[in-house]
Amino acid sequence: MGNTRAGLLEAITNPLGFFGLTMLIIEGILGLVVGTSKMSGDQQFCAFLILVGLCVVVIALVTVMAIVWPRSLLAKVTSDLDQGRSAAQFLRSPAFKDFVVSYVAETVKPDVLIKPDAGRE
Numbered sequence: 409m410g411n412t413r414a415g416l417l418e419a420i421t422n423p424l425g426f427f428g429l430t431m432l433i434i435e436g437i438l439g440l441v442v443g444t445s446k447m448s449g450d451q452q453f454c455a456f457l458i459l460v461g462l463c464v465v466v467i468a469l470v471t472v473m474a475i476v477w478p479r480s481l482l483a484k485v486t487s488d489l490d491q492g493r494s495a496a497q498f499l500r501s502p503a504f505k506d507f508v509v510s511y512v513a514e515t516v517k518p519d520v521l522i523k524p525d526a527g528r529e
Contacts, residue, residue: 424473427466430466431466435459438458438462441455442459
C-alpha cells in the first residue's frame with residue numbers, strides 16, 4: 409500500500425494533476441455515500457447536483473489557472489518535450505548507430521535475411 413501512495417504522490421507534478429486527483433477523491437466518496445445510503449430521492453438528487461457543481465468548480469478553477477498562470481500547466485509538457493528531444497538526439501548519434509549495426513551483425517544470421525531482389529518476382 410505504501411508503494412501505491414508514493415507512486416500516486418509522484419504522479420502529481422502540476423496543479424492540473426492535483427485538481428484531477430482531488431476531484432476523483434471527492435466524487436468517489438460522495439458517490440459511494442449516495443449509492444450506499446438510504447437517502448430519499450430528493451436527497452440523492454441534491455447530492456448529484458453537488459457532484460456536478462464540484463465538477464463545474466474544478467473546471468472553472470483550471471480555466472482560471474490556464475488564463476492567469478499558463479506556465480504552471482505547461483511544466484509537465486515542457487519536461488516531456490525536453491526528454492523527447494534528448495532521446496531523439498541520442499537516436500541520431502553515431503554511437504547509437506554503431507551499437508545497432510554491431511548488435512544486428514552479432515545476432516542476425518545472414519542466411520535468414522532476404523536479399524532485396526529475391527522478394528520481387
